[in-house]
Amino acid sequence: MELFEQVKVDLFRDNKKVSTINFYLQHLKTVCNFAVNQGWLASNPLRGAKLLKITATLRYLTEEELKNIFLSRVDGQREVVRDIFEFMTLTSLALSDVLRLSPAHIKNENNRVIIRIQRLKTSVECVIPLLYRANEILDKYTKDRNAEDNRPIFPHFDNKNFNRHLGRIACIARVNKKVTSHMARHSFGSRAVSHGVHLSAVQVCMGHKSIKTTERYSTMQTDGLQKEIDKLESLTTYK
Template identity: 25%
Template sequence: MVYKEAVDRFLEEINRKMYSDNTYRTYEIALYQYGKFCEDNKLDWKKKDTARKFVSYLVKGGYSPNSINLKISALSSFAEFCVDNEWLDKNMFVAMKVKAPKRLINYIPDETVDLLLSTIDDKYRPYIELMLYGGLRISEAVSVDSKNLYFDDNVLFCRVIGKGNKERITPILAPEEVKQRLSKLRKDDKITEGAVKEYLYRWSLKHGKHITAHMLRHTFATRAVQAGIPIEVVSKWLGHENLQTTMVYVTVTYERVKHYAKAVI
């Protein structure tokens, strides 16, 4: 049984069982990535060693343990389906799992941010900039219109309706030209959470990087803490109810300090 045919049969089965669109998409992406990895590296998709190499590739690619384990789970379900149909002798992903280290936030390195901003599609630019420069959640960013944005003493602020329908005010810490452009933003109903996530996924594949909407928000928070802004202020900007949730960004900056210290020694 060739890989593509097995995948098509498996996805038909998933579709027949009427799984949610998100679940179906998770399976589809994991299967596509595994197939492309095998094809690019001329590896046999049925081998346990190939599965291990794929997981190692994901780890080196910067995917979070949770994201990797989700892909492993999807691929393991596919492999079990193949075993049941006698296309495989054994499930090559069985009992495979990546351990999650102590939680550290994934922020985007400056050089990757520069690459993103220089290659981004203008259709998605304002929403990505709101997450990067304002720390908005993706659901909040796609809902913003010029009526939510205003200048006060040359600082651009955004009135955000966040979780639980709670309102907060957060500054947009962006270059002047970005602030001026965002202040004239007109909401596009065609730009949805799913559309932005899909765009970032395709951008990541094209450029060999790993960027998600939440990483943009993490990057905003990390930069704010590194700039010396009090943690309780950053917490309010992000809409965190618990200060402890924001404290993780202090850990991130400490890890970065250690990184640069080791580079000097």
């Protein structure tokens, strides 16, 4: 176990990333397991030794950065990518979910258009009241469809190509960050909390998977959720 801890210290001194340190430590544990299986060691001295915990840093865009991206002059596929990205910042949907969004997921409840969709990642249902600008984007991509057309609303992109176009849009908008699709989801959460949207409403929209969180979801009715999300309406007009 002392060797395990010493390796941690040495790798930290070499300024290795946490993921890199864990990679080496896991291999060290594997070697010890192999030695036990071969009869070279009576027991694994590293059994129970824990890898380092990785705390993810949430990366999001500021209001000014979002404004510059949404007002960027682009056309063709980049215009579509920009529209999808903006829609994601208004709904919290991940790219994998927004690209399978179909008219079947769009509901009218209490005279308000909402999205009900299960997240692919967690199977937790998201309930998202649509802001005015999000409705405008939906109308743009559904206006020429007939009522029976239940195909996905947005054109399909794989993650690599979507982020490649998004990176170019960020350059055009002079946003000095590596912008990726998942930053839209984080930006929704950041904007919502900073503008006073109740945390339980944010959790319902984002579909976070947690037993305690899920218990709190059940206490919020759809009309209350709509009132909370309406606090973001002022953010959707750019000039």
